[in-house]
Amino acid sequence: MGLRERKKLRTRVAIRQATYRLITEQGYDATTIEQIAEAAEVSPSTVFRYFATKEDIVLTDEYDPVMEAALRSRPADEPPLVSLRLMMTETLTSFIAEEDEELRQRTRLMVEVPAIRARMTETLSETAKVLSRVLADRSGRSADDLRVRVFVAAVLGALREVALYWGEHGQEGDLVTMVGEALDSLEGGLRL
Template sequence: MAATSRIPSFTAPETQPTMGLRERKKLKTRVAIRQATYRLIQEQGYDATTIEQIAEAAEVSPSTVFRYFATKEDIVLTDEYDPVLEAMLRDRPLDEPPLESVRLMIREALTTVLTAEDEELRQRTRLMAEVPAVRARLTESMSDTGKVLSQVLADRTGGSPDDLRIRVFVAAVLSSVREVTLYWSEHGQEGDLRAMLDRAMDTLESGLRL
């Protein structure tokens, strides 16, 4: 599958907490690996792109690539936004219903991505929809985000992130985001993605009403 959009930059979100020199170097390496991966995918397709080629293009060793990303699919799917989502959710009023807090967090984060990295988002979601290996890895890759959101919600409620209700709630939200994203990409990336996600949250809130 050959990509058609411009090469994504995948720069780190400006709202991330201040990082030390070591963390900045790690982030720089991660971004370089992603840039190289997307450039190669654009040029020759996903399946033809190897870890060895990615390492050479990023000017690192293959072992360094694997130290940062367990699989090629993870290079495509992993981003730097979990700390941003965590900060956004923690900033919501404590007396706000959890679903409303999550809805507004998603809307704000998506607005930021669409403004700064619209083409990057489109290329990534195309890979999610069109490359079976990426799609298969998607749910597993979202587990880290799920852990972050579960911890924030547990802190807000005084409960445990392993509470069944919290786990079910977070799983439902992230599954909704996954399905909306895939639906949007499968249908030519047409329409307002934010509005689609709003409708998904409405469905979670009120149930399926046909």
């Protein structure tokens, strides 16, 4: 990263950390953009320059480019579900190791705040576009191909449901293992 990108990243991180701290102290609804800006030592317009909504502060991270690069690094002839599974395992393991508390707070808020859960659908749609482009490149299909879109949406839907389930159940259990089990369900179908 260049100096400008590093400064932008530091600002995004400072805004997110201030947001999480304020939400912990006073709750999501009571936390305003003005309070977040003051705590992050930026202006409210700077907050909005980086994040369109308060929900985006909670949900936005820097992992789409990481996931894209990890998926692009997988062998071109590898089955797409295997590639996505390995990429998700690698990325999630890294996220847990580096930002465990942020992951836990984000998950709690996804469960507790309907506006965040609703906005999560939109942010996952953006992630789906990124991953669809990679799989489309590998398969010779269009990134807008219905099968590619449905496939990626199903995998990300599984990830979303695992996160919600984990949050609803006190964040108990190994998240990486749970994602693997969810992807096993996609691969093998639901057996009764």
